[in-house]
Amino acid sequence: MSDVIIGADLGGTKIRSALFDVRGHLLARKSLPTLASRGPDVVLGRIVACLREMVAAAQGQAILGIGLGAPGPLNPWTGVISTPPNLPGWHDVPLRDLLAQEFHLPVYVGNDANLAALGEHRFGVGKGVDDLIYITISTGIGGGIISGGRLFLGADGAAGEVGHQTIDINGRRDRCGNVGCLEVLAAGPAIARQANEAIARGEATAIATLAQAENRPISAEHVHRAARQGDRLARQILAHAGENIGVGVVNLLHLFNPRLVIIGGGVANAGELLLEPIRRTVQERAMEVFRRNVRIVPAALGDDAGLYGAVALVLSELGR
Amino acid sequence: MSDVIIGADLGGTKIRSALFDVRGHLLARKSLPTLASRGPDVVLGRIVACLREMVAAAQGQAILGIGLGAPGPLNPWTGVISTPPNLPGWHDVPLRDLLAQEFHLPVYVGNDANLAALGEHRFGVGKGVDDLIYITISTGIGGGIISGGRLFLGADGAAGEVGHQTIDINGRRDRCGNVGCLEVLAAGPAIARQANEAIARGEATAIATLAQAENRPISAEHVHRAARQGDRLARQILAHAGENIGVGVVNLLHLFNPRLVIIGGGVANAGELLLEPIRRTVQERAMEVFRRNVRIVPAALGDDAGLYGAVALVLSELGR
Incomplete structure (x- = not known):
């Protein structure tokens, strides 16, 4: 039994999530179409579904936290997404707090390109x-x-x-x-x-x-x-x-x-x-x-840079 | 008797120096024409002359350090000026070490525009x-x-x-x-x-x-x-x-x-x-x-921004 981390990436067309160990090895993954046109409630439900599969995949190992990349503009300290052009109907959605309440886990949110940078820095070519x-x-x-x-x-x-x-x-x-x-x-x-x-x-x-x-x-x-x-x-x-x-x-x-x-x-x-x-x-x-x-x-990390970056974000927020 | 700091600003036409207390009050000042066309040895001599007047003006008060702004490109960690366009004949001059040897004081060097930013941040409109x-x-x-x-x-x-x-x-x-x-x-x-x-x-x-x-x-x-x-x-x-x-x-x-x-x-x-x-x-x-x-x-600080910034640099390097 060792510690694990969940990384996720909310895009305009796909929601991707994955389970990682603390050294950044990918243990399991799941993705779903975002269905962005159906509005925030549907999308939020799909994020939760995606993350729940990763919680199940953790099989009782200690989950240190959830990292989530999302399209900006968003506030990385409050975890509130304002009005992303690719997500119609979203307006000041407190994404971090909603997920923290749902999963009773520490949740950290970042702009997707920022997280990709973190991912390449910690696990990729950087x-x-x-x-x-x-x-x-x-x-x-x-x-x-x-x-x-x-x-x-x-x-x-x-x-x-x-x-x-x-x-x-x-x-x-x-x-x-x-x-x-x-x-x-x-x-x-x-x-x-x-x-x-x-x-x-x-x-x-x-x-x-x-x-x-x-x-x-x-x-x-x-x-x-x-x-x-x-x-x-x-x-x-x-x-x-x-x-x-x-x-x-x-x-x-x-x-x-x-x-x-x-x-x-x-x-x-x-x-x-x-x-x-x-x-x-x-x-x-x-x-x-x-x-x-x-x-x-x-x-080096291609489409997965954001997922790895979500893990890097959790690790860095936990001082690891 | 209280602690003082010397700030200086090396420009293509003028060398300016001033004596400050640790709250950034200007106590004395001195400037000299740079005489840049006469090459680095002459200019260095004039910097030293300018600084020496400020050491004298300190009248035995403890001088915490000398801060110096100079035209880039320069390396702020080594204090070496490479080849500033306004200072003919200069090439990799170890300005910080030369002055530290001359005055037996801590010397800190920074790009002039960077120091002006520091000056406005600590003492000016910023x-x-x-x-x-x-x-x-x-x-x-x-x-x-x-x-x-x-x-x-x-x-x-x-x-x-x-x-x-x-x-x-x-x-x-x-x-x-x-x-x-x-x-x-x-x-x-x-x-x-x-x-x-x-x-x-x-x-x-x-x-x-x-x-x-x-x-x-x-x-x-x-x-x-x-x-x-x-x-x-x-x-x-x-x-x-x-x-x-x-x-x-x-x-x-x-x-x-x-x-x-x-x-x-x-x-x-x-x-x-x-x-x-x-x-x-x-x-x-x-x-x-x-x-x-x-x-x-x-x-807010006009031409003096660099001088104030030199003081801010010394204070920040000393953790104050």
Whole structure:
């Protein structure tokens, strides 16, 4: 019999939970569709169902706590989620207290990208590196900042919105209200948009064929697959996204001076097609003191980074 | 007899030093021209001369330590200055150790903008606010970040280069090697450049007259003075600089989530002419959680912020 921890990750489409030992070994897992459109009560019921399975899987071992990643904005100290864009109907839901009452266990809540950063720091590619920035690139661009081995949270626990930095002052308006944000220029939808625009201009590419074969609209994943097959337009689009991300990374280096930048999220599956232009842009643009000791690497934990981060959060809150 | 502290500030044109009591009251001061062009040995001699006067002014009171602000890049832990652009001939000068040997006192060294942030935090407009960003706008744009009451230094002690964030990806190349930096768009030289360009286009303005009356090239200060007299072009140029700074401030809010942003440096003497467009841009662009609890205010300590910061550094290093 040894101590265990439950980690969970509330996403717009899936709720994932897992049981871990204190060294971060995954012992069991369970996921359920979120059914976000049915509103907070249904979603809360599904979170509880998911967690209950993990409590059962613990088979009486001592559960030290539950860690939960959720979409921001949320307050990491009160565990209240305000109005996440992917969870319709949510407004100031006291998620931490509701779950603590349900399970009579310590519950800790964090922004999903922050927890992914914690996960990579404690169990992934950031192990042993106490100043790092994790960037997740998928439908949006989010991030988590570790400084001196701890999450950098800011005054309201909302720091680290790395996708919402303006890098093109003359650019498009983002749904966040800001203009020319990195997210608008380089996240998945921007990649798909650029493919659609090029196709509308009549450029030759295999991207459309790949999407049509699946009867789906063009996504960043189609661009990535076409690029792997050598498609020239697809490679250009990914290189351009990488350069834009590189500009954002240079800003982060100059502001936070980290030792490591970790690139994760679905779009990062493009690997070197995205990493090479990021690294090149950093070499071209960053000041020497900021670039000479920094590495830019792909994330190691993939979709599970948030789950591992939830465990890391519980361990760190318990001083372990 | 009570304890005293010596603060000093090494600038490209002036060396300033002062004697303080431990509550930050200034007891005596001395400044000398830096004579930077004569190289490090001459400059070091003048720093020592300046400090020696403060040691004499202490009249036998116990000197707890010497704090010194200097232009970066410098390593705050080793006290070595690498190659500051404003100090020709300097290369990896172990400033802290040289002064410690000379005076047999504890010496602490910090980046000048970081120390100004510390000064405003401990003795100025940032008193009691533990998450703040200080921005200095003069020939360049620098900054210091206080998080949880402490300087945010980053892995190499170089964090907080707030002027070297790209906000215009299609902009001019900066002397730092980066493109479209805030500094290139909104520091003093950018303001003067825009005035010159407008005058070359034939726009009506009092700016040129003010500069000619002094037989000097147009500077940001002439633009500021013309603006105070109601000059339309001068007001437009300052408003534009303020909007650009506002974009940079929004980025900083989204990344660091501070409670307070302090605007200092010579260009900030323009006061509301600069602060109003900064605040307006933040209202227009920043996400709600980041802007609702943040204040944007002028610095309180003016040119002395670095001196006060040097004292704050000594006190904080001594755990006081």
